[in-house]
Amino acid sequence: MAAPLPIAPADPDPSFAELLAARPHLSMNALDGLMVEGVPLARIAAAAGTPTWVYSAGALRRRARALQAALVGDGLRAGIHYAVKANTSLAVLRVLAAEGLGADVVSEGELRAARAAGIPGSAIVFSGVGKTERELRLAIAEDIAQINIESAEEAAMLSAIAASLGRTARVALRVNPDVDARTHAKITTGRSENKFGVAIDDAPALYARIAGLPGLEPVGVATHIGSQITSGMAAYRAAYARLAELVEALWAAGLPVKHVDCGGGLGIPYRDEPAPMPEALAGAIKASLGRLNLPVMLEPGRWIAGPPGLLLASVVLQKQGADRRFLVLDAAMNDLVRPAMYEAWHGILPVGPVDFVSPVAPADVVGPVCETGDTFARGRALPSMTPGALVAFLDAGAYGAAMSSTYNMRPLAAEVLVDGTRFAVTRDRQSYEALLAGNRIPDWLEERSP
Template identity: 75%
Template sequence: MAAPLPIAPDSADPTFDELLAARPALSWHAHDGLLVEDVPLARIAAEFGTPTWVYSAGTLRRRYRALKAALEGAGLNAGIHYATKANDNQAVLRVLRAEGAGADIVSAGELRATMAAGIPAGATVFSGVGKTPEEIRFALGHGIYQLNAESVEEIDMISAIAAEMGVLAPVSLRVNPDVDARTHAKITTGKAENKFGIAFDDAMPLYARMAALPGIRPIGIATHIGSQITDGMSAYRAAYARLAEMIQALRSRGLPVERVDCGGGLGIPYRDEVAPTPEALAGAIKATLGGLGIPVMLEPGRWLVGPAGVLLASVVLQKQGSLHGSGGRRFLVLDAAMNDLIRPAMYEAWHGILPVSPLARAARLSPADIVGPVCESGDTFAKGRLMPSMAPGDLVAFLDAGAYGAVMSSTYNARPLAAEVLVDGARAALVRVRQTHEDLLAHQRLPEWLAG
């Protein structure tokens, strides 16, 4: 067994070994270095280049099955609808579909993607505050399982479109319970000032109004209070208790409530957070909604796919910030940038970063700022992170990058989108071709007065 990697005793960050121990898809090999499942990341870099997103099919299956088992263990009649916005790669969607997942989508584009992966519209929930008339028609035309309506204006729009099409739209009312999930301000969705959902006090009269409109079949109540929730179950319990109270009141008035959509948001430990378990979430649902006798739905995204992915990158150069004395900062400049993984720049997010080489296990560590080549000071992944000395071409892996990674990428600085690879046991396959510079220009057009 290799010796543990050295680390400064006063560092607040997890050690490399601690990061590995919490991520069963990753392992060290004395010769091959860092592996995802049974595939060396160095081999992936040699075959497909960098930067490259790498997804573990085994992790997707293991986490889906763990969530399903927790819900069944609590005695819940629950459906799992994967939040496609977290990662819409076709291979990822197909792995989850094979496990039995439905989908949660927020655009017609995502509906097309999930249907292409074999998830029918009849197993799909359409959320989002800004569905266009064309998107609503498209969804209804394909037999969408549920539309989560988020405003009186949207309800009127759905009613008019469905009546015109001669169909009954299955509509659930998304309620904003005004509960603080105590997550990052940019990903909280359940407070009164957020743009999402119907104000709690307005929901009951609006549900009754919805039941009287043509073209609409009211089917239930939905909520989603935020993403990356790690602060226990108190916020979930508070939100679900408010939903239970509302559902009982709606039923007492003779209004139909067929199911309740509990949303998603269960967090993962990026650093050393103590994240809630699926069993804890299932227990909170059972305690608050279990007595209603109706099916429940969940819309997990990050929890399923976040730990399943890494971003593999190469060192372009190691830059010393000062040529005189020892006070200068050390910079590891990578070929990955904020246009690839924007979470650190956008959310101040922390990602574990591991060197891939097996030699790193015996190397001396010192602080380094890990940055990309984009012309922005915000193109910084980590500051003062303890890393070995690295040479051009050495590889690093960003951990827990399977959610809100590739889907949020851009081509800023005319940087093509990275490749994506799926690993399944000892197999690895390219599941998204790396974009080329020619691709970046292919859809641009010049007006005739500039063409000469």
Template identity: 70%
Template sequence: MAAPAPSLPPDDADPTFAELLAGRPDLAAHAQDGLTMEDVPLARIAAEIGTPTWVYSAATLRRRYRAMQAALSEAALDCEIHFAVKANPNLAVLRTLAREGAGADIVSEGELRTALAAGIAPHHVVFSGVGKTMRELRFAIGQGVGQINAESVEEIAMISAAATELGRTVDVAIRVNPDVDPLTHAKITTGKSENKFGVAMADAPALYARMAATPGIRPAGIATHIGSQITAGMGAYAAAYRALADLVRALRAQGLPVDRVDCGGGLGIPYRNEPAPSPAALAGAIRTTLGNLGVRLMMEPGRWIAGPAGVLLASVVLSKRNGARRFVILDAAMNDLVRPAMYEAWHGIVPVSPTDYVAPVSSCDVVGPVCETGDTFARNRGLPTLEPGSLVAFLDAGAYGAAMSSTYNARPLAAEVLVDGARFGVVRERQTPEALLAGQRLPDWYAA
């Protein structure tokens, strides 16, 4: 039985706890167990594992992957899904998606090794990224990755050198920069002319022709990625894909083979009350622009699949007042969840206790213990009075949460847990204080 929700705020206020949970079907507030993920009370995880802890829902990962897949199928698109490993590189998360049929989009040797360890076949891996090293290229080509997305003439030369050195021929797509504005945060736009990614559309035909004559390289097609957390509709996607379609036709008119188009990722999620673009809308934009070209399509979702699948579970250390301002200080910090400090990002914060969930709320600032004012998760957020030890959950923390965490202030990395129905298990141990020092050493001349 669900606990009653706090009263509704004015229309321009933050969503209520109940409104936040309504859009997240694998989270629920129960009158006795409090906030649960699938069939597991989050308080139980906190009691057994401690806090801060990342908690992921296997059911949400599966449901959202299948929803993306269904949207593509309903649009009659033959489109491969390569999960963006940068969003969440946890082995259990990747294995869950691999069992659904997902491939991997990777941007480093480390991500490739992680994807392979999770059971993703190398031919189902696309290697993206603007700064691949020769070491990384040799390793990726040696493993037999399915495709490398090249971002410059210089990188094409590097790929050729690595491939010929290994006696291999590798499928390469050129990543083009369509110079479109996805109307997202400036730090996560990737398809504008001033961004570091890809090659200019005007330079692509000559570069593609050059690639076709380069040893060790099989020209596979073109790729793009215009940004992350895109919620402003399909206009930017459609503009980018129309430019790709024109490029495909121009290349084919020159007698050059173009077999694939990698459509990128970036579909946003509603952290607060933003519009929620659907996979069906994205699939429609792909179909109307690229669907009649007879190319093999690919896409690289990350946040849309993994973001709503995770929460960051934290405990209250203490509450304090500075004058009229109330501060709730948590044991989680910006080294755990950096998105609010880096992107001014908004995350729902929901009390775990059933009594806290229905208690009256008042305005407070939610902060961590790191010695920076930037270690602030939320300002003027409505929360009940929270005693030391009270639990809260940061919603939509499954993407770019643990993946971007650090040990700043010598704070150990948090544990990670996967929930699957009524079961849960630790999928990354909490870092120990001893592990923080592992690998450090004093120089020999300090020995005396």
């Protein structure tokens, strides 16, 4: 089992300047403080309040183009389908759609979001181990590019639905290559004990069965071995080598395979750790699958959306405990759950220009939720900060807002897109009226009310 990532690493934390230098869409202005592209975060806080998610359109574009260039540079015919689960913002999806990216979805909601953002059905892949009949019917109605089948039972279910509609669904068989991606245990997906896909040894027989089912057109094989993979390309090479052997076995049996879905999972450096670049992933694909001369598909999420996003929060108060200082923010684990769920590390920068250069001392950064787990960082070097001062959590664009909740009856935060010197609120802060909407008190309880 992969070891958790500690909230307080043993190695010294990178300095504010080092964190800033590694993120070109951020800068520090001596008067306006921390900037995203050409917009001061203080201006966004004044207009939208806090906590607020902020995304850089420029950074999204640069990362999409860098991945595309890496694939083309290795001579690969590749389609990129952004993993919507990482960030479901319609504005983010629209930026990526304009860059030619499709979508990888895992629910009806994500499928509808992708379509609402302008991504055509022909550029959408539907993954996931528990697709419902309703979701499969919608996928067929939208004539999406591909449905990734994850079990014999799902194949039979989809066949019956498609046949009843008089339609044919294009499908790929997701296989589990039993490869350890050496990532966090909660986000590994390619080992034999994981719930995803079918065992690769069982794949030839099931693929042949799918080819004979009414309403299904098998077009390829797929895999996905995990998320936040930073330990090099060995796991990818091993998984893709097994896929290549499977494709050759299917061809030998006279079965059609038109492309290979390589999944996603490429990690990012949250701190200052080394992380593989897209060129390395393209090289692994070329080395393992190049001999097939087939188009490939990729489904990146975190690598595209993580660095371009941050969570902007305000200091509620600074509290001196018996032996430690607490910096209490208006953001909480219901907003950014990754530290509580995965022991994940996020860089935290002061937004104010004076705070940025002030002396620092260890502080525990916490939120107001009634859980000890509502802790973002322990012993983090930060200046003394007064109520209302702003901080920014870095690299929060993936699995940040998408995993947020209303725990403790806290409304969902606003979202903002920055594009050059422009910014716009792209999701309003949830109102308390909206938070309560849909709740009902049964009539018989109303009758008993005093």
